[in-house]
Amino acid sequence: MTASLHNSLFLLMQQAIHALPAPVLRALDAWSHRVARRRALKRQQKWQQRKAAAKAAPAAGAVYHLKPWRD
Template sequence: MTASLHNSLILVASQLVRSLPAPVLRALDAWSHRVARRRALKRQQKWQRQKAAKAAAAAAPAAAYHLKPWRD
């Protein structure tokens, strides 16, 4: 029952979108393009931050270990 309801809602939504006037479709397309570009930019910035953090960790000197003298 739920699957058939889901399919019928998708069908109705797709018919509704197809029936919209061309200027509205262009506006929706432009909006979705802006959203996709914004999300892609965020993903790229996140990747660059991770890459920079890995490079900084690799470039940082290892913690120096100082051997403590034995006690008598």
């Protein structure tokens, strides 16, 4: 039941989008591109921060503490 409902809603949305005038479609496409670019830059910044943190961690010197044996 829900799968067919989701399918029909998807098809309805697809038809509605294709019925929009070209200038509106271009505006939506430009907005989508800006959002995607902004998210990609955020992902890149997070990745660079993780990479910098990983580089700095070995320089600080990781210390391993042995745990006593358990009987």
